[in-house]
Amino acid sequence: MKKTIYLLMAVSFIFTACKKEQGCIDPLATNYNVDAEEDDGSCLFSVQGGTWTTQSIESTGNMSGSFMGIPMLDSVINYVETNPDSLEPYKLVFQENYTYTEYDQENSIVENGTWTITSDQLTINTPDTSLVLTIEDINKTNASLSITFNESGSEDGFDYQFNLNQVINLNRTY
Secondary structure, three states, X not given: OHHHHHXXXXXXXXXXXXXXXXEEOOOOOOOEOOOOOEEOOOOOXXXXXXXXXXXXEEEEEEEEEEEOOEEEXXXXXXXXXXXXXXXXXXXXXXXXXXXXXXXXXXXXXXXXXXXXXXXXXXXXXXXXXXXXEEEEEEOOOEEEEEEEEEEEEEEOOEEEEEEEEEEEEEEEEO
């Protein structure tokens, strides 16, 4: 009986000693586990690190305007922009110190600012405004961010309303 117990203990020790620790093995992930030997698919990524280049901007919405109560404009917006010359922002780099730099197609600096993330909200503080984007999806090489613009007003008898939703699709290189 003792031999059977010792044999069972030895066999269970061998199987537990050989088990590899699972976790995220990608050092670029926010939840990188230095002790993990086997990737379990749990890697999470943030915006910081690498260079994000805009691949497309999908815009949907509407705008309307009237002058002294007479409708002058009623338009639906629905298009996808993929021309690199028209994409804004073109290239973004988010640093670990919560600053960012925006570049144009010639790698000239367009502007600098700060950024923060709370849950799925990315706030970008530019020199003249703050933009709040929703992180729809993010992984090691791709991200999808959305933003909504709503504005209405009246000036000199002209009333207007503008609603725009944009999805910005980005690709990251390291």
